[in-house]
Amino acid sequence: MAVSSELEGLQDVEPSRFIAFSFPNPLLLLDHASDPYAHGGHEFLRVAVLDHSSPHPSPRTAAMLVPAGRHRDWIFSTRAGHLHLLLASRSQCSHLSRLILVGPELSAPSPSRVVVVAAAARPDPDPAHARLLPLLLALCPRAAFGGDAIPDVPLLSFHDDLLRLAPVKVVAGPVVGEMVVEDVAVDCAPRPAELRRRLRFKRMPFLVQTQVRLVRQLSPGDSLMLDALDEVGGGSLQPEVGGELVQPYLQAMAAGLAVIAPSMDESFRLGGKPRCLCAGIGGGALLMSIRMGLQCDVLGIEADGVVLDVARSHFGLVEDEFLQVRVGDAIQMIQDFAHQGDPDMNFSAIMVDLDSSDAICGVSAPPLEMTKESILLASRTILHHDGAFILNVIPPAADGSFYKGLIDVLRHVFSELYEINVSNGENFVLVATVSPVETILADSSGSVLTKLRKLAGDFLEHITRI
Template structure:
């Protein structure tokens, strides 16, 4: 146990992270994080109980996981300090988890910790009469009922990553998925795919169950809207459908490869996937069923450099009808944010425009860290491209932006043809119908 002065937690120190074991308390582990944006003016503090059995999960046992929990807290005002309370982690890495085997914390134990939480509250949060404010107790809830870790491996670019099978339950509906997570952003699922048990009669032990992949459904919330964005150029693609024509897509960011496989299998695209980390590509092949054939080409390169290199080739064969960008920031202080700020450089945006076919479209997953960041994103894209469209994914987090190289006329109002009909069979029609054009100098729908 580390030695702490009683005055250690009296003030907010931006980004300070302190962990310790509470003596005489059944080895409870305490972690205290002050927000990077904290100031003397704000000292709102909250505590969170770590679900028993998940103490080793990167979400709860790392600085970056703690930071994401703080930044995504559902509290009415921004948190200055978040206190995590849980059992001491018994393993250095996430392990298999079964919620039914772990009882919740008792109310009595929570009440016993009230003095500790009060002592960990900064002085500036005290009320005018000197009374200590009550520290709200937050609970972490997700749909995960069980998890089984398949592998933890190290990539030269993304660092440590984890592949796991999970059992989810939502309103009584049970579903199984395979997920890929990075330790640097542990509360963010990088890729996931639906999996089906081979033996429906034996569903008790997730560790021993055998699964088959279900590639026909895009379960990552923003992937179906990204595919729906292709409808903006459906009129052009419809006019090109003759024998031998095959549209081409460039995907920057591969992850588990669900998007690449879907474009190849269900929309008959030739697909080029670029992923900076070769280990991620190996994981996609080994665990997520991503193949490399005559219609799927994979490259382990930096996506920005690849696009700039491709932009210098003056050949129509090196142009794409669709460029999909699914890249997130690797800066944990920004929380979950996409695309990375490096993508907004003028040289990168112009290179992305250059690799597009004249009638092509750039489709990007956006997770803005703030309204200001999103407005900046909109402005950058409108400067580099002819038209800009938007889909609000509806989860309060993701937006899909669709930028065109040339005017699309009234493609969204055009008569439905074979390609658009096929598209509406593969993704929800509601996403296609919700596409809206963002006029220049008009606020996007970030907070509408």
């Protein structure tokens, strides 16, 4: 076998090692009801192995079956997706340092629309685990067999909120690389399921860059909407623009504006519009909500022009007199604005939604450059005296000191600091103000606060001073 030398090397854990190979499908011997890929007739399976460091002296190995129909999804077919699965799986399997993914070969065709099988109807995983166990044991590191014990290699489960998934378009940009637009039906229990359109990048496939609700455009003669779930991937679905934000972390970022709501209300009272700089556009959901929901003047900066094209064509981003976008490096532009001293570059808020381009430690945000004191000082320079710096943060899983260090430097540069815990296990939103803030939500009757409650939901009540 061509990969035999690589497989022999698997006797030891080597952090960052990633290999994938084909293996004769032992699941074909299962009865139809127990085979997770019964409809494919796959003679070979793709087996992918990823190692990651673990501080524990007895690192563990676990395996996961790729959900049926999703073997070509970047979550399960790329090293970056595999790494995120490994890191996320440590809540199910402590001290995990090797994760083995087993699924159909990538050359196998994907369905045009994936229908996720309900948990109650999924095949019993035990027969599949038993058939795969000899292979999984052969892929365990030598240290796992200490004391002649046979290691436990659990078969972990993968669940998300998807009910249907239909790719719409795959395109590549010069900065972010490949990206996919896809229509999905999402389980929102106890509320009804929702249809959404979302944007993901291949370099970080688990991170949904943008997510907006979809609505059906009725044609003359159409009756009431049929089963909404069957509309995923349908041509009559259009993005809902400028309404309540869907993604919780974007709701939290919008909620951060509550800290400067009195100042924003004063701008409107004097006949102006608060200016917001959005670093990182994605599909443009945050920009459109601030522009339409709050009537702000918005400048967006996006590094990749292809991402902007996708935002315009698939997510409803529309530029006008009070919503303008530029292509470029947002961090460099903030520095340039600060050095130029342009009075037009004086913002009520700078909202930073930039993820790290380095996926080696999994999903993280913002990029390290954005946390430098010189960049934060430049940001403060182009904020007016009642302005706020609002930052989406996903602390790297491998660096427990990152978040504390970021808080320390923000405290040093700005006057006050507030935190919103998004409570999704990933995101925090930090809000730093140029000047002290007397009270938050003291007068909830203001126009800006009233509108923010429609955009940001309950996150206005979760703003905590730190």
